[in-house]
Amino acid sequence: MSKSKNHNDIARGRGFRRAGKAAVGNSLAALLAFVLACPCARGRTTENFATADAEAYVQQFESSYHDVKSLRAAFTQTYTLGGNPRIESGSVIFARGGLMRWDYQRPMEKLFLSDGKEVQFYVPEEHQLTRTPVKLSDDYRIPFELLLARLNLRRVFARVEMADSALEHEAGDQVLRGFPKKEFAGDYTDVLIELSPEFDIRRLVVDYPDRGRMVFQFEHIERNPPFSPSLFEFQPPAGTEIINQR
Numbered sequence: 001m002s003k004s005k006n007h008n009d010i011a012r013g014r015g016f017r018r019a020g021k022a023a024v025g026n027s028l029a030a031l032l033a034f035v036l037a038c039p040c041a042r043g044r045t046t047e048n049f050a051t052a053d054a055e056a057y058v059q060q061f062e063s064s065y066h067d068v069k070s071l072r073a074a075f076t077q078t079y080t081l082g083g084n085p086r087i088e089s090g091s092v093i094f095a096r097g098g099l100m101r102w103d104y105q106r107p108m109e110k111l112f113l114s115d116g117k118e119v120q121f122y123v124p125e126e127h128q129l130t131r132t133p134v135k136l137s138d139d140y141r142i143p144f145e146l147l148l149a150r151l152n153l154r155r156v157f158a159r160v161e162m163a164d165s166a167l168e169h170e171a172g173d174q175v176l177r178g179f180p181k182k183e184f185a186g187d188y189t190d191v192l193i194e195l196s197p198e199f200d201i202r203r204l205v206v207d208y209p210d211r212g213r214m215v216f217q218f219e220h221i222e223r224n225p226p227f228s229p230s231l232f233e234f235q236p237p238a239g240t241e242i243i244n245q246r
Helices: 003-011 018-036 054-062 142-148
Strands: 070-081 084-095 099-106 110-115 118-123 128-133 159-162 174-179 190-195 201-207 213-223 241-244
Antiparallel strands (some): 070 084, 084 099, 099 110, 110 118, 174 190, 201 213
């Protein structure tokens, strides 16, 4: 597969083995869940946890995010393979019930939408809409719908550890590293997440065996923002080519 084709597949949410994407996506969702959706941690600093081991750290977060019903943030997504990065950015909102809306704004507009049962991917420039049942989709964004569900990191990763030295990061931040279970060891090598002193996520990094790297950076995170259910509905413009994948 050429790098250009690989980048095109990544842009559409493809490009990795199905099992690997699900595993990585669940890993991302699990880490994001206890980092992003932690209302009780606001106002504390990571110094409170400086001497705590990863297990205790994870347990505190797992017990604190279940009251969050929605999340909103600005994101930048970067995929790099062989030194040739593809950078995209926009805004995302998650809500319970498997609801997701990814509005890509740069370098081109795209919309990825999930109502918990069906995902829609719309590319205005191509006048094309693809609809796929969630159960049949292998898009790497799908597992993010678990973001607001109760998760057990011990079921997702073989091991989670503190890893401040794994990434260059801002003073006061901390880094966590999750390792894949044996059956997914060939799909990704680890997941790293950088946390601010207030426990906001700054960066989430997935490394792959082929030396590819996916990085999500989140800013302006809001917990429980109000939203209209219509955000997760989409009516394509007249003349749009609709592809139904069943």
